Amino acid sequence: MTLILGIETSCDETAAAVVENGRLIRSSVISSQIDLHARFGGVVPEVASRAHVELINSVIAEALAEADVQFGDLDAVAACQGPGLIGALLVGVSAAKALALTLDVPYVGVNHLEGHLHAAWLQDPDVALPLAVLLVSGGHTMLVAVVEDGRYKVLGQTVDDAAGEAFDKVARICGLGYPGGPAIDRLAKDGDARSIAFPRPMISEGLDFSFSGLKTAVLNHVRRNPEVDVRDVAASFQEAVVDVLVHKLLVAADNSAAATLVMGGGVAANSRLRERLTAAGEASGRRVLVPSMDLCTDNGVMIAATAWWRLRSDGPTSLAGGANPSLGLVSTR
Amino acid sequence: MTNKDTMMDLCTRSASETLELGVAIGRVLEPGDVIICSGDLGAGKTVLAKGIASGLGVTESVVSPTFAIAHQYQGHCLLQHIDLYRVESTADLVEIGIDELLNADAVIVVEWGELLGSHMPEDWLEITLKSAVPVEAADDVRVVTLRGHGDHWASREAVLRDAVASFEGG
Numbered sequence: 001m002t003l004i005l006g007i008e009t010s011c012d013e014t015a016a017a018v019v020e021n022g023r024l025i026r027s028s029v030i031s032s033q034i035d036l037h038a039r040f041g042g043v044v045p046e047v048a049s050r051a052h053v054e055l056i057n058s059v060i061a062e063a064l065a066e067a068d069v070q071f072g073d074l075d076a077v078a079a080c081q082g083p084g085l086i087g088a089l090l091v092g093v094s095a096a097k098a099l100a101l102t103l104d105v106p107y108v109g110v111n112h113l114e115g116h117l118h119a120a121w122l123q124d125p126d127v128a129l130p131l132a133v134l135l136v137s138g139g140h141t142m143l144v145a146v147v148e149d150g151r152y153k154v155l156g157q158t159v160d161d162a163a164g165e166a167f168d169k170v171a172r173i174c175g176l177g178y179p180g181g182p183a184i185d186r187l188a189k190d191g192d193a194r195s196i197a198f199p200r201p202m203i204s205e206g207l208d209f210s211f212s213g214l215k216t217a218v219l220n221h222v223r224r225n226p227e228v229d230v231r232d233v234a235a236s237f238q239e240a241v242v243d244v245l246v247h248k249l250l251v252a253a254d255n256s257a258a259a260t261l262v263m264g265g266g267v268a269a270n271s272r273l274r275e276r277l278t279a280a281g282e283a284s285g286r287r288v289l290v291p292s293m294d295l296c297t298d299n300g301v302m303i304a305a306t307a308w309w310r311l312r313s314d315g316p317t318s319l320a321g322g323a324n325p326s327l328g329l330v331s332t333r
Numbered sequence: 334m335t336n337k338d339t340m341m342d343l344c345t346r347s348a349s350e351t352l353e354l355g356v357a358i359g360r361v362l363e364p365g366d367v368i369i370c371s372g373d374l375g376a377g378k379t380v381l382a383k384g385i386a387s388g389l390g391v392t393e394s395v396v397s398p399t400f401a402i403a404h405q406y407q408g409h410c411l412l413q414h415i416d417l418y419r420v421e422s423t424a425d426l427v428e429i430g431i432d433e434l435l436n437a438d439a440v441i442v443v444e445w446g447e448l449l450g451s452h453m454p455e456d457w458l459e460i461t462l463k464s465a466v467p468v469e470a471a472d473d474v475r476v477v478t479l480r481g482h483g484d485h486w487a488s489r490e491a492v493l494r495d496a497v498a499s500f501e502g503g
Contacts (some may be wrong), residue, residue, distance in 0.1 A: 087430035139400035161397045216375035
């Protein structure tokens with residue numbers, strides 16, 4: 001049995017998890033989901049790079065307690081080493097290295113994006129490969145083919161804004177609150193998705209995405225039509241994004257001969273995207289795998305699970321290795 | 334400081350012209366230069382930043398840093414691309430480590446930089462993008478104002494003016 005502690009601090013969440021043999025989730029603690037206010041008495045800021053420092057020890061302690069293990073039971077300690085905000089990343093990386101050094105166990109630095117890929121199929125680790133994965137969040141929008149364990153190919157990604165970012169910004173244009181994704185999703189249910197013909201950017205141009213122009217198209221429409229029904233704007237905008245995402249995921253699946261469509265990232269919570277993806281899966285005879293929301297958004301489980309694979313294939317990461325805010329996902333050979 | 338301010342009014346007629354303007358500016362930037370970019374959503378701040386990156390010799394794709402807050406790219410020198418859209422308070426600025434981000438040995442481009450407040454450096458180049466009136470035909474037209482603040486930009490005025498000369502007037 002191999003027990004790995006995974007730490008994730010690349011953006012707003014402080015998260016830690018214990019995973020057994022790269023598959024069995026023994027615990028998962030995410031700072032925004034536990035009552036830290038009660039514990040600290042202070043305000044936990046939303047943009048929380050430095051807050052990681054204050055949260056990390058309790059989050060790790062909670063993850064060990066929930067898994068019912070001691071520090072001495074750990075076989076390795078892993079942390080997300082990028083991409084992300086440098087100050088935020090360094091908190092997790094430093095904590096993981098310090099623990100690994102003290103416990104005399106391997107340290108593993110994990111790529112955040114590779115973590116999301118692993119999380120995507122943790123719910124069914126025996127799913128037949130290849131997989132076509134759509135990773136869609138506030139910070140990322142990319143298509144990846146997972147060819148075999150630990151081997152993947154980046155098929156396309158956004159050239160400007162991430163899809164989740166477009167949701168947030170359109171929500172602001174429409175005067176809705178933050179986070180914008182859920183607000184658009186709710187309003188769109190009562191709107192007419194065919195009422196405004198927003199562009200489907202780059203829909204027939206390869207597998208890269210572009211959402212900046214769509215955001216501007218919404219802005220221009222609202223400026224010119226101040227009386228427009230916000231529900232129609234939300235529904236029409238959402239339909240444009242979903243059209244592009246689902247269409248390109250299907251093309252990616254065709255190109256990579258994938259029988260399973262997988263989705264990860266925070267935007268995977270969008271109800272219309274889930275509905276359309278499920279329908280597309282049925283229509284094309286493909287299986288659709290969408291992990292639970294806890295695994296779609298940033299978490300420690302994906303770091304620990306990926307570390308288990310990395311440890312077997314590449315061995316430990318040097319303690320001299322730092323954090324890399326610009327780390328990309330590079331196709332493996 | 335005001336008397337050292339320099340100012341240029343420019344105009345771009347499409348997103349690709351805004352990109353070209355960015356390229357022209359990027360070509361004359363040096364590590365330590367701080368560019369503060371402001372303008373509404375959709376005004377073209379990220380497009381301009383893409384151009385600046387290209388002018389600095391960055392070959393990888395520059396994407397919006399809104400969610401991550403900062404992205405770094407390597408061109409002829411380092412480019413630090415910061416976006417304060419998600420920052421809501423001075424406390425947030427401290428949380429994200431703004432002083433370290435601004436002090437990197439790099440060309441620094443800050444979107445929504447008007448939120449910097451007291452963290453504003455002494456010398457900075459302000460670039461403001463404004464969309465034209467909400468008339469369909471003018472959707473892509475942008476009025477771009479460059480304003481150099483501090484001694485550093487006073488001494489760079491001629492170089493900068495020369496670089497963007499073809500976008501002047503409008």
